[in-house]
Amino acid sequence: xxxxxxxxxxxxxxxxxxxxxxxxxxxxxxxxxxxxxxxxxxxxxxxxxxxxxxxxxxxxxxxxxxxxxxxxxxxxxxxxxxxxxxxxxxxxxxxxxxxxxxxxxxxxxxxxxxxxxxxxxxxxxxxxxxxxxxxxxxxxxxxxxxxxxxxxxxxxxxxxxxxxxxx
Numbered sequence: 179x180x181x182x183x184x185x186x187x188x189x190x191x192x193x194x195x196x197x198x199x200x201x202x203x204x205x206x207x208x209x210x211x212x213x214x215x216x217x218x219x220x221x222x223x224x225x226x227x228x229x230x231x232x233x234x235x236x237x238x239x240x241x242x243x244x245x246x247x248x249x250x251x252x253x254x255x256x257x258x259x260x261x262x263x264x265x266x267x268x269x270x271x272x273x274x275x276x277x278x279x280x281x282x283x284x285x286x287x288x289x290x291x292x293x294x295x296x297x298x299x300x301x302x303x304x305x306x307x308x309x310x311x312x313x314x315x316x317x318x319x320x321x322x323x324x325x326x327x328x329x330x331x332x333x334x335x336x337x338x339x340x341x342x343x344x345x
Contacts, residue, residue: 202231203224204261206233210222218238234274246277254274255272295327304343305343307339309337326345
């Protein structure tokens with residue numbers, strides 16, 4: 179399942195705080211069940227911000243770190259979104275974080291933007307970044323705009339990526 183799919187007409191931008199909190203609770207229950215099956219420890223925190231439910235798994239031990247890789251977190255997020263959708267009947271844009279992996283990825287994305295901006299300042303017309311999820315592209319679009327540059331998405335599906343250039 180790709181995270182770039184088109185959401186149904188009722189988007190999370192329209193969801194109430196109570197609906198987003200309910201999504202977070204459903205997601206937390208699902209993840210807790212998976213952790214129990216895998217016999218992994220972890221503390222689950224739920225937050226709501228920017229029209230999304232955020233569910234973080236922290237603590238645990240080195241075994242939990244096996245789930246903190248980008249592909250594993252994305253797969254867990256996709257499965258959790260499907261589980262929430264099965265319960266609510268609507269698409270969910272919730273975000274899953276395992277062991278701080280999202281924060282680490284945000285730092286990596288900022289470094290990519292730093293490098294792209296430096297290349298543009300050195301004379302390149304545009305810089306194409308690696309493929310990334312819709313959530314990551316949104317973070318990069320926001321970062322690029324804050325720096326006074328222009329970005330656009332190109333490509334389809336899992337090959338969709340950002341191209342950065344002067345505004």
